[in-house]
Amino acid sequence: MIRHTVAFRLKHPLGSAAEHDFLRAACALAKIEGVQKFECLRQTSGKNSFTFGLSMEFADEAAYFFYSGHPEHTAFVQQRWIPEVAEFMELDYVAYAP
Template sequence: MIRHTVAFRLKHPSGSAAEQDFLRAACALAKIEGVQKFECLRQTSLKNSFTFGLSMEFANEAAYAFYSEHPEHSRFVQERWIPEVAEFMELDYVTCVP
């Protein structure tokens, strides 16, 4: 299992229609085959400047690669993510057993 997460801050004003439209578009990524446990999250900690997060899981590396290369994901990144996201941090996890 791979858990793909990204924390981000938008260029849009908080609570704006543009912010909501971006989040709706981001949530549409959940429809891509192989995406599991998709969540769109609002950051509550004051310890960083990010305001939102996306989290999703993939069964394996092949499913994650399929998502990453999917035309809908690529289109979202080019048309929405790059122009509208001010800053982000991407983290990918696999289960760690000590």
């Protein structure tokens, strides 16, 4: 299992229609085959400058790479993410077994 997460801050004003439209478009990524446990999250901590997060899981590396290269994901990155996200941090996890 791979857990893909990204914390981000948008260029749009908080609560704006543009912010809402971006988040709605981001949530549509949940429909891509292989995406599991998709969540769109609002940051509540003041410990960093990020305001939102996305989290999803993939059964395996093949499902993760299918998502990463999927035309809907790559179009979202080019047409929405790059122009509208001010900053982000991406983290991908697998379970740690000591």
